[in-house]
Amino acid sequence: MAIKDEIRDAVKTAADTVQKIAEQAAEVITTATEVAKDVVSEVAKEMDAQAEQAAKEAKIITPKMAKIPEGPLEQKWTNYKNHQKLVNPANKRRLDIIVIGTGLAGASAAASLAEMGFNVLNFCIQDSPRRAHSIAAQGGINAAKNYQNDGDSVYRLYYDTIKGGDYRAREANVYRLAEVSNNIIDQCVAQGVPFAREYGGLLDNRSFGGAQVSRTFYAKGQTGQQLLLGAYSALSRQIGLGHVKMYTRHEMLDIVMIDGRARGIIARNLITGKIERFFGHAVVVGSGGYGNTFFLSTNAMASNGSAAMQMYRHGAYFANPCYAQIHPTCIPKHGDFQSKLTLMSESLRNDGRIWVPKKLEDAKRLQKGEIKGRDIPEEDRDYYLERRYPAFGNLVPRDVASRAAKERCDAGYGVNNTGLAVFLDFSDAIQRLGKDVVAQKYGNLFQMYEKIVDENPYENPMMIYPAIHYTMGGIWVDYELMTSIPGLFCIGEANFSDHGANRLGASALMQGLADGYFVLPYTIQNYLSDQIGVKRMSTDRPEFEEAEKRVQEKIDRLMKIQGKRSVDSIHKELGLIMWDFVGMGRTKEGLQEGMQKIKALKKEFWTNVYIPGTTDGLNVELEKALRLSDFLEIGYLMALDALNREESCGGHFREEYQTEEGEALRQDDKFSYAACWHYMGENQDPELIKEPLDYEFTERKTRNYKS
Amino acid sequence: MDKNINIKVRVWRQAGPKAKGYFETYELKNIFQGASFLEMMDILNEQLIAEHKDPIAFDHDCREGICGMCSMYVNGHPHGPDSAITTCQLHMRKFNDGETITVEPWRSHAFPVIKDLMVDRGAYDKIMQAGGFISVNTGGVPDANAIPIPKAKADEAMDAASCIGCGACAAACKNGSAMLFVAAKVSQLALLPQGKVEAAKRAKAMVAKMDELGFGNCTNTGACAAECPKSVSLTNIARLNREFLAAKFQD
Numbered sequence: 033m034a035i036k037d038e039i040r041d042a043v044k045t046a047a048d049t050v051q052k053i054a055e056q057a058a059e060v061i062t063t064a065t066e067v068a069k070d071v072v073s074e075v076a077k078e079m080d081a082q083a084e085q086a087a088k089e090a091k092i093i094t095p096k097m098a099k100i101p102e103g104p105l106e107q108k109w110t111n112y113k114n115h116q117k118l119v120n121p122a123n124k125r126r127l128d129i130i131v132i133g134t135g136l137a138g139a140s141a142a143a144s145l146a147e148m149g150f151n152v153l154n155f156c157i158q159d160s161p162r163r164a165h166s167i168a169a170q171g172g173i174n175a176a177k178n179y180q181n182d183g184d185s186v187y188r189l190y191y192d193t194i195k196g197g198d199y200r201a202r203e204a205n206v207y208r209l210a211e212v213s214n215n216i217i218d219q220c221v222a223q224g225v226p227f228a229r230e231y232g233g234l235l236d237n238r239s240f241g242g243a244q245v246s247r248t249f250y251a252k253g254q255t256g257q258q259l260l261l262g263a264y265s266a267l268s269r270q271i272g273l274g275h276v277k278m279y280t281r282h283e284m285l286d287i288v289m290i291d292g293r294a295r296g297i298i299a300r301n302l303i304t305g306k307i308e309r310f311f312g313h314a315v316v317v318g319s320g321g322y323g324n325t326f327f328l329s330t331n332a333m334a335s336n337g338s339a340a341m342q343m344y345r346h347g348a349y350f351a352n353p354c355y356a357q358i359h360p361t362c363i364p365k366h367g368d369f370q371s372k373l374t375l376m377s378e379s380l381r382n383d384g385r386i387w388v389p390k391k392l393e394d395a396k397r398l399q400k401g402e403i404k405g406r407d408i409p410e411e412d413r414d415y416y417l418e419r420r421y422p423a424f425g426n427l428v429p430r431d432v433a434s435r436a437a438k439e440r441c442d443a444g445y446g447v448n449n450t451g452l453a454v455f456l457d458f459s460d461a462i463q464r465l466g467k468d469v470v471a472q473k474y475g476n477l478f479q480m481y482e483k484i485v486d487e488n489p490y491e492n493p494m495m496i497y498p499a500i501h502y503t504m505g506g507i508w509v510d511y512e513l514m515t516s517i518p519g520l521f522c523i524g525e526a527n528f529s530d531h532g533a534n535r536l537g538a539s540a541l542m543q544g545l546a547d548g549y550f551v552l553p554y555t556i557q558n559y560l561s562d563q564i565g566v567k568r569m570s571t572d573r574p575e576f577e578e579a580e581k582r583v584q585e586k587i588d589r590l591m592k593i594q595g596k597r598s599v600d601s602i603h604k605e606l607g608l609i610m611w612d613f614v615g616m617g618r619t620k621e622g623l624q625e626g627m628q629k630i631k632a633l634k635k636e637f638w639t640n641v642y643i644p645g646t647t648d649g650l651n652v653e654l655e656k657a658l659r660l661s662d663f664l665e666i667g668y669l670m671a672l673d674a675l676n677r678e679e680s681c682g683g684h685f686r687e688e689y690q691t692e693e694g695e696a697l698r699q700d701d702k703f704s705y706a707a708c709w710h711y712m713g714e715n716q717d718p719e720l721i722k723e724p725l726d727y728e729f730t731e732r733k734t735r736n737y738k739s
Numbered sequence: 740m741d742k743n744i745n746i747k748v749r750v751w752r753q754a755g756p757k758a759k760g761y762f763e764t765y766e767l768k769n770i771f772q773g774a775s776f777l778e779m780m781d782i783l784n785e786q787l788i789a790e791h792k793d794p795i796a797f798d799h800d801c802r803e804g805i806c807g808m809c810s811m812y813v814n815g816h817p818h819g820p821d822s823a824i825t826t827c828q829l830h831m832r833k834f835n836d837g838e839t840i841t842v843e844p845w846r847s848h849a850f851p852v853i854k855d856l857m858v859d860r861g862a863y864d865k866i867m868q869a870g871g872f873i874s875v876n877t878g879g880v881p882d883a884n885a886i887p888i889p890k891a892k893a894d895e896a897m898d899a900a901s902c903i904g905c906g907a908c909a910a911a912c913k914n915g916s917a918m919l920f921v922a923a924k925v926s927q928l929a930l931l932p933q934g935k936v937e938a939a940k941r942a943k944a945m946v947a948k949m950d951e952l953g954f955g956n957c958t959n960t961g962a963c964a965a966e967c968p969k970s971v972s973l974t975n976i977a978r979l980n981r982e983f984l985a986a987k988f989q990d
Binding site for chain 1: 741755771773774775777778781782785788789791792793794796798799800801802803804805806807808821823824828830832853854857859860861863864867868869871872873874875876877878880881882883884887888889890893894896897900901903904927928931933934
């Protein structure tokens with residue numbers, strides 16, 4: 033027994049000792065691990081800081097600076113949402129958000145933010161928030177619903193978008209866009225948007241350029257109108273509830289910065305002429321694109337780039353200004369008095385076939401008006417898109433279709449009196465489907481065409497030619513849609529967006545609504561969560577005073593010129609310079625010449641413009657002059673960026689960089705970056721900051737729509 | 740074929756909301772008939788600016804017939820003497836050489852003149868704010884295909900929804916009634932299952948707001964639908980009346 037006890041005791045002591053040692057060891061390990069962790073995190077922090085400093089010095093924006101979340105592509109947005117900071121309901125009421133613009137992005141953001149409980153101030157230059165130019169979008173909106181069971185998926189929509197943009201967009205952003213696309217369709221249907229439906233009562237889809245699936249939802253040829261009216265109805269509800277204060281016929285003329293953050297705006301009441309001040313904890317700009325730099329474009333008359341320039345002048349980067357989309361199917365120009373170019377929806381390319389005559393002599397007779405398109409026999413027609421791009425045919429992306437039209441017209445095959453038009457022919461579709469079906473699908477577009485051109489497109493092929501339509505470039509934003517200025521956000525077409533160097537059809541509506549409904553309302557909270565302690569600031573502060581003074585001085589300076597030329601005459605001249613030198617085919621020499629011409633025109637504007645009337649009360653010429661002063665700067669910036677980008681990609685075509693077959697030739701080794709221009713002062717060239725676009729998840733290929 | 744014409748334009752000039760208005764006639768030479776009506780107005784304004792005179796204020800924006808901003812009464816018709824178009828889609832080929840064209844602002848009590856041809860249509864926005872929506876917040880909605888909608892209903896809703904809010908209906912109406920505008924929105928939403936839920940409330944709220952804002956009553960003359968640039972049909976007014984009566988009976 034004794035031995036047994038002794039052994040038992042010995043074993044117990046030994047076990048106790050082992051346990052003690054183990055415990056001590058564990059303690060040591062824990063402490064060591066903690067110390068190591070601290071050291072590692074400190075080192076990592078230091079390295080991050082060093083890396084950021086180094087990146088800043090090298091004028092590089094890293095993925096971290098762009099706030100791109102970690103993780104696999106398909107988990108980034110979910111990860112972000114899971115870890116972002118939120119603002120609680122009681123605090124939301126205390127925060128004011130200024131939203132500029134009431135298009136798809138602006139209206140959907142203003143409505144959604146107000147629904148969440150923020151106090152929103154919304155501004156537009158038109159007489160009603162329902163008029164923003166998103167309303168004119170015709171064809172449709174993309175979403176990865178795969179309702180047609182034709183193999184669509186979020187990944188495929190992502191892939192088509194990034195490929196369509198010629199691999200010049202951020203992977204993470206584009207993937208997020210494709211992810212939220214489906215929510216948009218659900219939201220719009222819930223709002224009462226009357227999308228087209230099939231006889232079974234389910235939603236119909238059509239196909240669009242750059243895709244091999246049918247993923248485009250549409251409401252006749254008025255999809256933009258219906259989506260905007262949906263957002264407008266949500267906005268109206270919030271205005272009625274008092275959660276949004278709406279300021280119509282107000283134009284932002286400057287952003288007010290306090291301690292390095294955007295804290296308000298200066299706006300001109302377009303009716304009274306009064307300059308007014310508004311405070312906001314954050315400012316969101318959804319002011320659209322700058323296509324009207326070209327004077328003639330498919331944009332509305334008042335669409336402008338001034339908000340972008342105001343952000344830019346305060347230090348927000350202007351990214352990829354040279355990426356402008358030229359839409360292939362617009363009604364050709366008919367005279368010097370022309371005020372705008374009318375778009376014919378891309379959806380027409382579903383059923384219409386594009387051609388020019390095969391024989392030069394037929395083209396000459398068309399140009400002289402001796403024959404009509406229908407007089408040319410089938411065998412003498414050159415369906416050049418089907419010939420050059422058998423796989424995609426008439427549904428190649430917009431940039432490809434536009435350049436192909438220019439190529440044919442430059443070679444002398446244009447089909448109208450100016451020689452700058454090609455045919456879009458529905459005779460096959462009418463034979464195949466019947467006139468009624470074609471009328472049902474495209475009736476309002478055909479009517480629009482007939483009213484403008486005075487010719488019946490059911491009987492004679494339409495004539496079309498490319499025109500400036502959309503600007504992919506814009507104000508640089510990080511993953512949170514915040515510009516390089518804290519508290520200043522930019523959404524929709526106004527930001528440099530998710531379209532890279534070229535936007536696919538039906539993707540503008542998708543991006544505008546994605547930003548406004550489903551992205552910004554989340555991401556802005558990550559910023560505002562730090563701002564809950566900031567009290568509303570008085571607009572009597574010196575920062576507001578000074579901003580207003582600067583605006584007033586600019587207006588006074590313009591009014592004092594009293595020269596000889598109308599605003600429009602100078603704007604038209606700028607448009608011609610842009611089209612000739614910064615248009616569809618750009619060269620080094622041409623861009624340099626264009627820049628000189630823009631500089632000279634800027635001087636002409638500032639010394640010889642004539643603005644009638646006074647500054648108090650309505651003065652449309654003054655409004656236009658203020659916008660033109662910014663278009664002159666944007667035009668220059670577009671040319672500068674185009675000159676820097678020595679490659680062809682998407683909407684940017686440098687004639688020096690093309691394949692033997694005349695296709696765009698990218699230089700991925702040199703130009704795989706977003707060019708972010710940083711303002712350095714009046715009359716000085718800006719500095720270039722690069723955001724490298726490293727394709728981590730997608731292999732970059734040469735775009736091929738041939739096979 | 741389009742050719743160049745010489746015309747006179749008799750335009751309503753009014754310096755401000757309270758100023759006394761008057762007609763002034765301007766001569767224009769060699770206007771190409773392929774030009775749009777608003778391009779003709781641009782040419783006239785360029786001419787006035789060159790003479791250091793005050794250009795004519797008029798609303799316009801998209802110039803493709805969809806934003807609803809342009810708003811002129813041309814030769815006695817809202818949006819001019821052509822059917823199913825806005826003023827920006829009107830072309831000079833509708834006018835003859837030597838013709839005098841009369842241009843006025845919207846003539847309606849509820850749309851006060853701001854300047855010249857520009858009027859304040861804020862009343863339409865206020866009607867929309869009173870009930871022209873479906874009360875859903877962003878997010879948390881069912882799948883878009885969860886509720887099938889018969890194609891005919893969806894198409895009818897789309898036709899009603901094509902209203903551009905330009906104000907031609909109220910301007911054309913001898914009573915200055917906004918019935919067609921209100922009916923278009925009430926119809927669109929009442930036709931869809933999503934909008935059915937608050938259809939009664941909506942009809943009452945929008946009609947009450949319309950009355951409050953000084954729009955006149957509907958006497959079924961049909962001028963609104965005849966002048967509507969988007970051909971919104973009178974049947975929408977019948978549907979509004981039905982919705983409104985049903986709502987009242989429910990009370």
